[in-house]
Amino acid sequence: MKRLLIFLLLSVAGLQTAWSYYQYKEAFTIHPNGRAVKCYMRGADGEYKDVLYKIYPNKEESNVGRIVHYVSCNQDKFIGIIVNDDIVYVKKGSIAVNTRNYSGEMLNLYSEPDTTSEIVFQTDKVQTLPIYDINGHWLYVKLKDKNGRVVFGWLEPDMQCGSPFTTCP
Incomplete structure (x- = not known):
């Protein structure tokens, strides 16, 4: 019983720490057809940890371009995608x-x-x-x-x- 109580307390403390880490980080979103589908977190040092290899122009004024190859360098904390035929847009300045x-x-x-x-x-x-x-x-x-x-x-x-x-x- 004592071990179970300690386990539960440590679990709750761990969840609180994880929540506070993500709660205060700035993020940007990917927008296909104006609808957000993925969120990329900015690292604790304020820098994006993902690598953009190529972008192709888009005619819509609200978006800057189409991501062609996008990968994450840290799979533990950041989401990464590789886009081949799907068109994905990002907000200007992101x-x-x-x-x-x-x-x-x-x-x-x-x-x-x-x-x-x-x-x-x-x-x-x-x-x-x-x-x-x-x-x-x-x-x-x-x-x-x-x-x-x-x-x-x-x-x-x-x-x-x-x-x-x-x-x-």
Whole structure:
């Protein structure tokens, strides 16, 4: 009887801890046809633990693109899916891309998805940038400069890398 009581108390304490872990984490949802079906948790360090390999453009204004290959790097705490023929959408700003200026090259953000348009921001730092729109192979991204000012601009295809674990060729 004593063992059963201890077991029940420990079980309740464990459930309370697990609930508080998930209760206060920010999440984003995947939306096919405007209906949420999956929720991806943000890790305790504030970073998403999932890897996005490719996104393809979508014509709907409320969504940024179609996930083609999405996997989780931590099966214990995060949900991961691989999408082949199913179309799945994400909210703008929910996914990100890394920049490819690994050797200190200058990264430019443009006012339009064209290298002849005005450069709205430059940096030599590698960045992870949330995606807000797609035009062809160009991505409309957001970053904060060293003064905390929010800057939006178009990132050219040659400076995009979808995997945070390797450098892109």
